Amino acid sequence: MSDSGLAQGLPEPPYYAVIFSSRRTPGENGYGAMAERMLALARAQPGFLGVESVRDAEGLGITVSYWRDEGSIAGWKRHAEHLVAQERGRREWYAAFELRVARVERARGKRAP
Amino acid sequence: MSDSGLAQGLPEPPYYAVIFSSRRTPGENGYGAMAERMLALARAQPGFLGVESVRDAEGLGITVSYWRDEGSIAGWKRHAEHLVAQERGRREWYAAFELRVARVERARGKRAP
Numbered sequence: 757m758s759d760s761g762l763a764q765g766l767p768e769p770p771y772y773a774v775i776f777s778s779r780r781t782p783g784e785n786g787y788g789a790m791a792e793r794m795l796a797l798a799r800a801q802p803g804f805l806g807v808e809s810v811r812d813a814e815g816l817g818i819t820v821s822y823w824r825d826e827g828s829i830a831g832w833k834r835h836a837e838h839l840v841a842q843e844r845g846r847r848e849w850y851a852a853f854e855l856r857v858a859r860v861e862r863a864r865g866k867r868a869p
Numbered sequence: 870m871s872d873s874g875l876a877q878g879l880p881e882p883p884y885y886a887v888i889f890s891s892r893r894t895p896g897e898n899g900y901g902a903m904a905e906r907m908l909a910l911a912r913a914q915p916g917f918l919g920v921e922s923v924r925d926a927e928g929l930g931i932t933v934s935y936w937r938d939e940g941s942i943a944g945w946k947r948h949a950e951h952l953v954a955q956e957r958g959r960r961e962w963y964a965a966f967e968l969r970v971a972r973v974e975r976a977r978g979k980r981a982p
Contacts, residue, residue, distance in 0.1 A: 760892050760965050761929040773888060773971050775933055777921045779873050779981065808890045808967075810923045810931045816874040818923045818931040820888055846979055852873050854921075854978040858886050858971035865967040866959055868892065 760868055763806030763822055769860045771805055772823045778845075778853035780815035787849050790841050797837060803828025822860070829857060873981055876919030876935055882973045884918055885936045891958075891966035893928035900962050903954050910950060916941025935973070942970060 780787065798804055803824035811817035823829045832838060845853070893900065911917055916937035924930035936942045945951060958966070 761927075762890050762892060762965055762967050764965070764967060769969075773886075773969065775886060775888065775973075777875050777933070779875060808929075808931055810925050810929050812923050812925055814874075816921075816923050818921055818933060820890070820931060820933075850979060852875055852877070852979055852981040854875050854877060854976065856882075856886065856973045856976040858973040860888075860969045860971040863967065863969040866963060866965055868965040 761808065761810075762865075763808050763820070764865065764867060766805050766822055766863070767824075769862055771860050772826060772829055773858045773860050774821045774823065774829060775856040775858060776819045776821075776853065778817050778819075779851045780811070780817065781849060781851045782815075785848060790844070790849075794838060794841055797835065798832060801828065801832045801835070803831070826857075874921065874923075875978075876921050876933070877978065877980060879918050879935055879976070880937075882975055884973050885939060885942055886971045886973050887934045887936065887942060888969040888971060889932045889934075889966065891930050891932075892964045893924070893930065894962060894964045895928075898961060903957070903962075907951060907954055910948065911945060914941065914945045914948070916944070939970075 795807060798807065798821060805822040805824060807821045809819040908920060911920065911934060918935040918937060920932065920934045922932040
């Protein structure tokens, strides 16, 4: 991720995106520390390409992570610490979420000067 | 879009996602009214399935719109009013952006009770 918060300079498509949109439950409950830890772990995974993550003051968030291939996504999904966070997320941190896996077919952008 | 702000109840994949991540320039400059108008127009397009949109206080935003097929995306891209907004976006509203078109291959979620 660049300083802009955007995932820029990725390889040419095709690659994969995991689109995770969520509505938080009220209260902090250790969420911030977990989210930071999961981002750090994801960045260290084989096949990780980049991530973009935004949450607004009302608790609506979208995180899109980008991966080289389906195998990289599968590896991250079954990472031991991530499995614990997924379970706690379902039970405690997220009132609702949608997770979609998508194959990026083309990309374009504008870079800050 | 449901009240949760998440795009829920979409048809089964495959369908398409347009992932638009952006960093705003400082100042309002008519951005809010345009963004609202574009969302309303997109919702009325053939093949539109849903949208999720978040922007944080620092100006980082992610909007993911979902579409039945590539043709629906092409139709929306060349909508006359949208073309004007795209041009003004590149020139004035966005310091940087990335736009990716992706084919959603699978989806799962948790619905609020």
